[in-house]
Amino acid sequence: MNESATLAQSDDDQRPLSDLDSLIGYNLKRAYMIAQADFRKALDEDQLGPRDFSALLLVAQFPEITQSRLARMLGIERSGLVAIVDALENRGLLKRTHVEGDRRVQALVATPKGQTAYVKALGLVRDHEEKLFSVLTDQERDTLVSLLHKIRALETD
Amino acid sequence: MNESATLAQSDDDQRPLSDLDSLIGYNLKRAYMIAQADFRKALDEDQLGPRDFSALLLVAQFPEITQSRLARMLGIERSGLVAIVDALENRGLLKRTHVEGDRRVQALVATPKGQTAYVKALGLVRDHEEKLFSVLTDQERDTLVSLLHKIRALETD
DNA sequence: TATTGTTATACTCTATAACTATA
DNA sequence: TATAGTTATAGAGTATAACAATA
Numbered sequence: 457m458n459e460s461a462t463l464a465q466s467d468d469d470q471r472p473l474s475d476l477d478s479l480i481g482y483n484l485k486r487a488y489m490i491a492q493a494d495f496r497k498a499l500d501e502d503q504l505g506p507r508d509f510s511a512l513l514l515v516a517q518f519p520e521i522t523q524s525r526l527a528r529m530l531g532i533e534r535s536g537l538v539a540i541v542d543a544l545e546n547r548g549l550l551k552r553t554h555v556e557g558d559r560r561v562q563a564l565v566a567t568p569k570g571q572t573a574y575v576k577a578l579g580l581v582r583d584h585e586e587k588l589f590s591v592l593t594d595q596e597r598d599t600l601v602s603l604l605h606k607i608r609a610l611e612t613d
Numbered sequence: 614m615n616e617s618a619t620l621a622q623s624d625d626d627q628r629p630l631s632d633l634d635s636l637i638g639y640n641l642k643r644a645y646m647i648a649q650a651d652f653r654k655a656l657d658e659d660q661l662g663p664r665d666f667s668a669l670l671l672v673a674q675f676p677e678i679t680q681s682r683l684a685r686m687l688g689i690e691r692s693g694l695v696a697i698v699d700a701l702e703n704r705g706l707l708k709r710t711h712v713e714g715d716r717r718v719q720a721l722v723a724t725p726k727g728q729t730a731y732v733k734a735l736g737l738v739r740d741h742e743e744k745l746f747s748v749l750t751d752q753e754r755d756t757l758v759s760l761l762h763k764i765r766a767l768e769t770d
Numbered sequence: 771t772a773t774t775g776t777t778a779t780a781c782t783c784t785a786t787a788a789c790t791a792t793a
Numbered sequence: 794t795a796t797a798g799t800t801a802t803a804g805a806g807t808a809t810a811a812c813a814a815t816a
Contacts, residue, residue: 522774524773560774
């Protein structure tokens, strides 16, 4: 298919088609890039990037989570989390606290300011998704999330 | 929802749930990361990264495509494409050719070696997707691609 | 020995701005 | 003036390897 394709465009589509458009991975990437760019615009004034947001959200939802566990939940390395937590702590959105019983761990707790910032940010993110994905019906969104969850379940921790 | 969540895990899932898991953007990212990592493993020995592969594929499918048009199709800036084309040209997989009528443009053409590499790579990619996404039925894959296309159609060129 | 947090370092991918040569 | 390709530079985001403190 698309064997001797030319640059001519199909009648019902602005874009020329290629084998790329049938690959799940490539479509995941392009869709992700669109969502990410729109996310940044939505949280621009709050200076919260996608990483900061997801980390803050998990800290707010799971008080006293350790950095190791947070990294695992985010699917990134512990080392990569340090800069994220540093930034959030420097902005007063969370604090590292010590835990009795194991002096190695740094339990993370959102500050009141961090809680407020998280609630506001979550609202902005929900608005952003509501608008951006308005091309999809509620059912289509559910289906999409469900399919993506199946892919995520493949993750090799 | 998930208001006072703890680190307790749900019964039917290894992972604790959070509001993050209901966000389309976040699920897109995590699924994309999984697909990308598996892609790299699959094309490891051929030393073809996702970017190189997608660029080579489009050059093979649209002979004499210009760099500007290729960049547009890939959704990246012209400047970012230079290094990709440089690498593919240095490896003898494509060549920059001049076009009569406009001496500014560099029309790209896959070499025979590039054609061969592309066909092999496409096979490896199809195998990789077949295996990785075997948790999805054929119909689910079609649905997923269809939904992702709807999101991609939002792209502001 | 293993784990937590950390640092140093490098790699991938992308963007912006400015340049050149053409048109 | 505008476009094609290019260069320089910077910014996200991630990974690997090694280390100190602690278990």
